[in-house]
Amino acid sequence: MMRPLLIAALAWQDYRNDARLSACSVLALVAVIAPLLVLFGLKFGLVSSLTERLERDPMVREIIPLGGGRFSADFVAELAERDDVAFALPRTRQIAATADLVLPARKVLVNVEMIPTALNDPLLQGLQVPSAIDQIVLSRTAAEKLGAQAGDQLDAAFTRQLAGQLQVQRSTLRVLAVLPLEAFERDALFAPLALLEAAEDYRDGRAVPALGWEGETDVGKAHRAYPAFRLYARNLSDVEPLRRFFADRQLLVSTQAPAIAQVQSLSRNLTLVFWIIAALALAGAFAAVCASALAAVERKRRELSVMRLLGFSTAALLAFVVLQALYSAVFAAGIGAALYALAESGLNQLFMQMPGEYASHLLPSHYLVALLAVLLASAAAAALGGWRVARIDACEGIRDV
Amino acid sequence: MISLQALRKTRGLGTQRFSLEIERLELRAGQQLALVGPSGCGKSTLLDLLAMVLQPDHAQQFVFSSDSQAFDVCQLWQDQRQDPLAQLRRRHLGYVLQAGGLLGFLDVRSNIALPRQVLGLGDDGSVQRLAEQLEIADQLDKKPAALSIGQRQRVSCARALAHNPELLLADEPTAALDPVNAERVMQLLLRQAQARQVACLIATHDETLARAAGLQVLRMVCRRDADGGVTATLERQP
Numbered sequence: 001m002m003r004p005l006l007i008a009a010l011a012w013q014d015y016r017n018d019a020r021l022s023a024c025s026v027l028a029l030v031a032v033i034a035p036l037l038v039l040f041g042l043k044f045g046l047v048s049s050l051t052e053r054l055e056r057d058p059m060v061r062e063i064i065p066l067g068g069g070r071f072s073a074d075f076v077a078e079l080a081e082r083d084d085v086a087f088a089l090p091r092t093r094q095i096a097a098t099a100d101l102v103l104p105a106r107k108v109l110v111n112v113e114m115i116p117t118a119l120n121d122p123l124l125q126g127l128q129v130p131s132a133i134d135q136i137v138l139s140r141t142a143a144e145k146l147g148a149q150a151g152d153q154l155d156a157a158f159t160r161q162l163a164g165q166l167q168v169q170r171s172t173l174r175v176l177a178v179l180p181l182e183a184f185e186r187d188a189l190f191a192p193l194a195l196l197e198a199a200e201d202y203r204d205g206r207a208v209p210a211l212g213w214e215g216e217t218d219v220g221k222a223h224r225a226y227p228a229f230r231l232y233a234r235n236l237s238d239v240e241p242l243r244r245f246f247a248d249r250q251l252l253v254s255t256q257a258p259a260i261a262q263v264q265s266l267s268r269n270l271t272l273v274f275w276i277i278a279a280l281a282l283a284g285a286f287a288a289v290c291a292s293a294l295a296a297v298e299r300k301r302r303e304l305s306v307m308r309l310l311g312f313s314t315a316a317l318l319a320f321v322v323l324q325a326l327y328s329a330v331f332a333a334g335i336g337a338a339l340y341a342l343a344e345s346g347l348n349q350l351f352m353q354m355p356g357e358y359a360s361h362l363l364p365s366h367y368l369v370a371l372l373a374v375l376l377a378s379a380a381a382a383a384l385g386g387w388r389v390a391r392i393d394a395c396e397g398i399r400d401v
Numbered sequence: 402m403i404s405l406q407a408l409r410k411t412r413g414l415g416t417q418r419f420s421l422e423i424e425r426l427e428l429r430a431g432q433q434l435a436l437v438g439p440s441g442c443g444k445s446t447l448l449d450l451l452a453m454v455l456q457p458d459h460a461q462q463f464v465f466s467s468d469s470q471a472f473d474v475c476q477l478w479q480d481q482r483q484d485p486l487a488q489l490r491r492r493h494l495g496y497v498l499q500a501g502g503l504l505g506f507l508d509v510r511s512n513i514a515l516p517r518q519v520l521g522l523g524d525d526g527s528v529q530r531l532a533e534q535l536e537i538a539d540q541l542d543k544k545p546a547a548l549s550i551g552q553r554q555r556v557s558c559a560r561a562l563a564h565n566p567e568l569l570l571a572d573e574p575t576a577a578l579d580p581v582n583a584e585r586v587m588q589l590l591l592r593q594a595q596a597r598q599v600a601c602l603i604a605t606h607d608e609t610l611a612r613a614a615g616l617q618v619l620r621m622v623c624r625r626d627a628d629g630g631v632t633a634t635l636e637r638q639p
Binding site for chain 1: 449504505511516
């Protein structure tokens with residue numbers, strides 16, 4: 001290619017000289033690019049907002065075993081080791097996992113369910129996790145009823161009926177933190193599994209040496225079987241494979257797979273709609289750029305003849321035409337992006353429901369891909385339309401200029 | 402510089418046929434010739450053939466020689482090697498067109514400088530000098546549309562000479578000018594060509610003007626053939 005910078009400069013000067021026609025070709029492209037950006041922005045914004053909303057809520061990733069099971073600690077530990085599992089912890093029997101709490105200063109008794117927790121519990125994100133048997137995290141509703149807050153000491157009572165007699169054991173528990181309401185909406189305490197095992201053992205009539213509670217002492221911990229577990233998939237896409245994993249082992253579980261599938265299906269359908277519209281629009285734009293290049297070659301036949309007379313090669317003349325299409329593409333992409341930004345701000349103001357969510361949203365990489373696609377399509381269309389330049393003889397138009 | 406033998410170019414058919422037949426033409430370095438003849442007798446066609454922008458139908462010999470090399474133009478055309486032909490044009494040729502042939506999107510300075518830029522030659526002040534010598538220095542920043550026809554012709558002359566070509570072709574460079582301006586432009590063009598030792602072939606229908614400018618004259622003539630078509634030839638080979 002002879003002197004690319006010279007050709008680019010000449011193409012630019014001619015492009016500027018034909019400012020009105022150049023503006024028309026830019027606007028024709030903007031008419032395709034801006035609506036496509038808005039359409040894709042809406043598709044991406046809506047779907048990512050819905051997906052993020054689902055991903056933000058750990059409950060959606062929770063897999064709850066149904067019916068009574070008998071799971072060993074090893075089995076649950078193996079589950080926790082899986083790549084598609086973010087958190088897994090055994091649960092004791094629900095009927096044995098309750099406690100009566102009292103804040104000594106207020107004397108209000110609240111019966112709460114006990115939920116086992118450990119490091120990486122998705123419900124306790126950002127909160128201090130109980131690690132000792134006397135540490136707990138309270139749900140917001142329980143804390144409000146008790147009038148408790150982080151740092152308070154609570155009296156906990158665990159009752160059992162043994163040989164017709166009602167028996168009670170008391171323990172002091174320290175509140176490490178209070179959960180936000182959206183994390184858990186019932187009255188509950190989150191405690192290390194050891195406290196729940198202790199309550200279950202006590203209610204089953206067994207002794208709990210760690211807390212000094214008396215009872216039978218002949219049953220070993222190694223044989224403990226858990227009726228359920230708390231399990232959270234790592235990502236939304238891991239929920240359905242995990243459901244299938246349990247189904248293959250004849251274990252009935254409850255998941256939010258249908259809600260996730262609904263969002264994924266919406267994403268798929270919107271993507272399909274987007275690509276159908278984009279393909280039609282791009283085909284139209286391609287034809288328009290192609291026709292515009294063809295018309296430009298006809299219109300500039302005399303100038304191109306003179307340039308050929310001056311020794312410009314066919315490739316240089318083709319580059320002259322293609323570069324002008326690229327100038328239009330760059331301007332159109334810029335204006336299209338600016339118009340999209342305006343539309344995005346308006347749409348988000350109109351339809352935004354929660355902070356951090358978008359009705360319409362594009363990433364910088366989307367802008368880059370759009371720019372490259374426009375440049376590529378424009379260059380290809382202009383090269384196709386401008387190929388007529390190869391057949392321009394210098395003697396064809398030089399008599400007229 | 403240029404050596405032609407038995408060259409033929411035909412356009413159209415039947416009564417619309419126009420054939421140009423050149424038995425022999427030699428143009429040597431520094432030689433200044435005028436190609437005279439009535440309108441439509443093939444002067445422009447011959448210039449286009451010599452400028453390597455029009456392919457001959459046949460030529461026994463069509464050689465372009467520069468200082469160091471000789472190029473078989475006929476073979477280049479037969480092989481459709483457009484790029485070497487374009488290279489020959491941009492390196493060795495200057496062409497003054499009847500209507501100027503200026504690029505309307507460039508100002509006068511850029512129009513004159515373009516052949517130098519195409520060859521990668523920097524601005525050594527020759528554009529300004531040529532403009533002064535051709536009396537268009539005050540027009541350099543204007544667009545061609547703002548110039549008179551005479552001024553455009555001078556810009557066209559300056560552009561044809563800016564890159565110091567070895568051969569200057571001019572197609573009726575003074576046809577659109579009044580006699581006083583025609584003589585002035587012709588004198589300016591030839592003076593610059595002479596100063597640069599450039600071989601010239603200037604097509605004009607004004608033999609008096611050509612002779613007054615001191616050019617050797619090559620006359621073209623046309624004859625009507627039996628089929629109604631026209632054949633043009635050079636009357637006298639130099």
